[in-house]
Amino acid sequence: MRIVEAKEFSLKREEAEPYEKERETVLDIIQHIRQYGDQALRAFTRRFDGAELIDFRVPEAAFAEAYNQVAPEFVNALRDAIANIRRYHEAQRRQSYLMMDEEGTTLGQLVRPLQRVGVYVPGGTASYPSTVLMNVIPAQVAGVPEIVVATPPDKEGNVNPGVLVALQELGITEVYRVGGAQSIAALAYGTQSIRPVDKIVGPGNIYVALAKQAVFGKVSIESIAGPSDILVVADDTADPEYVAADLLSQAEHGETSQAILVTPSRELAEKTAVALERQLAALPRREITEVSIRNMGAIVVTADLAEAVDVANRVAPEHLELIVGNPDDWIGRIVNAGAIFVGAYSTEPVGDYYCGTNHVLPTEGTARFSSPLNVDDFLKKTSLIRYSKTSLLNHGHKIIALAEAEGLEAHANAVRIRLQKEGK
């Protein structure tokens, strides 16, 4: 892993590919789903997943059967993770508010859940039960009454058992074994057998991402995730073996994932580089991980911790680990980060899977203005105005003055006509 001085360091961010061919394919798929519904969904599932489906809905029996295909310790760990994630997100619950004044006017903000949300869970060879937890639980805590899931089937039409167990543990039963752009189109526009939703969340491959972008506006989406990244700020109190392991845990996600160590300690920098090479050699996903480390990784040596934190704020990482002697002196200075992991035992996988925080975090520097997935993403607000006669008689002339200053006479007139009727 390259070691550079802070002044030589410039962040490598891949320019997004245009994906023109893929975009055309996706728009075509969406058009077919809108026009032919289930028939098209069946044809695309045959073509892309190799599965011949009559019903899209995962049958009830499949959930019970799934428990036979996973380890008991997996189920136990999952249950504890669910409890932790639920507890953490419950603190995000919102209340409506009302304000009443002495003139009899009531103003308010109603905070209510979205009615129907679709969660996409990637499938195929991979199994992502943690995706189920991180996307479904905030929606449940928000009070969304209808949560439906789409996940691609294998050639036999079966869905990953780890995913089914996670869904069953959360009480989610409306699960469709469809994937790719066709499933996003079905969720957005509806088909004969799938009713449309108000919002679609969840990660996916480039086709899923492009489909979500294309249906944005018809439905809401959460942001499209870019490559994962981690930035570790550490001083000489940090264990280089830990730092190396944490950098590798993000690097293994993909070749464009980014792992960066920023430290004022040249000794830590060098020891981490050595530890990283050794640990890397033993990893099963070594090839992907190695490309990520070579191309995107960096160890940045700074003059002091203050400069290290400056670098971190400029990068605005998805995951920021702070492994320093006096973390409390520094946490408040970290302005831009999706999640801050403090201390030697807060290794990033703790947040990916278990402790309770959400693992859907702002990537590609968007922590400057974006947030982890949270309960607010599944709530909407409605303003409530109950203006009293007294209020309108007292303040109507001011509303008229403001409307007229903008040249909007019909606005002024809607107030004036009422004042006139009251003899004002």
Next chain:
Amino acid sequence: MRIVEAKEFSLKREEAEPYEKERETVLDIIQHIRQYGDQALRAFTRRFDGAELIDFRVPEAAFAEAYNQVAPEFVNALRDAIANIRRYHEAQRRQSYLMMDEEGTTLGQLVRPLQRVGVYVPGGTASYPSTVLMNVIPAQVAGVPEIVVATPPDKEGNVNPGVLVALQELGITEVYRVGGAQSIAALAYGTQSIRPVDKIVGPGNIYVALAKQAVFGKVSIESIAGPSDILVVADDTADPEYVAADLLSQAEHGETSQAILVTPSRELAEKTAVALERQLAALPRREITEVSIRNMGAIVVTADLAEAVDVANRVAPEHLELIVGNPDDWIGRIVNAGAIFVGAYSTEPVGDYYCGTNHVLPTEGTARFSSPLNVDDFLKKTSLIRYSKTSLLNHGHKIIALAEAEGLEAHANAVRIRLQKEGK
């Protein structure tokens, strides 16, 4: 205005034009601003606004001067509106939270303001001081330390005095007399004289809207507003003159604005249609308003109020007026609306200008999943994880089980390496 039965009514929503030529122009403008900065900004301002500028920043003296060009009653009305809007939005303030457990682990969600926000205020012949209030005040309540404004100049390089007074009243001094796509590009990417922002909000013409879409990702934007709309649910207790005036107040916004009355009372339907024609004849913006009413407007007669509310929920209007005998029986059934105006005196301009709620509301049916502009739009969250050694020793094996179930061995390893070091 056409009167139709509920079963004949289908919502007219214009398919968005592709605006391909405009999009090309906008991308070209953005490219020029990124490459040439101030020099390009100066050239575009000359070309599009006819103004020859040396400095972009509005000089301090212009603010004081602006007060001589507006009516005192306008200033008074503005001050009261500011107080109302601030009070309403202050109830939306958020707190960070922390949760500590008996194992010594701390989890939290830090809620902090964005650092720098740009507000676009349309200019030219029109004056929109209310735009200033509705976009700036929520950002101020959120605690955003740097709020900057861009608004186009006239040929002499001057900015609308109503807008300047509104800005001065709010204490906003970093104001740039630039407009159009070039100002959005400058706010997103920065130039020699304008530092880049984290988020851009505010309405504008199609060039501004396309520019905001194009820079989305580099910065955050609030949603792009479509044509304004109003839907009035009323029974025979409603005054047809009021209903007609309120429908016209939205219709005057533009030819694609949509005004709909939904009522079980055929008498109200007919009387409103008559009142509307008479009031329309007297409006200065009659031509625009008439096109909107003819093309987009409708009076829908329903079997009963329940059906009227169903229609409203399907339309998901930006503004919903509820003028019925027992409004409390119905408010809770209105699921989809940007703002609900209750009773005869809650005419929609009350919310546009004065009462305190925000007038930036979800259009085109997006009230199904979107919210009025609010303080949350200017806050971001960061997760905080301080996992204790005890917690990792107690639960580490579960994190390993979950990571391994997903085949992410480097994730498992980051936990395992710590457990091993502790002899576990």
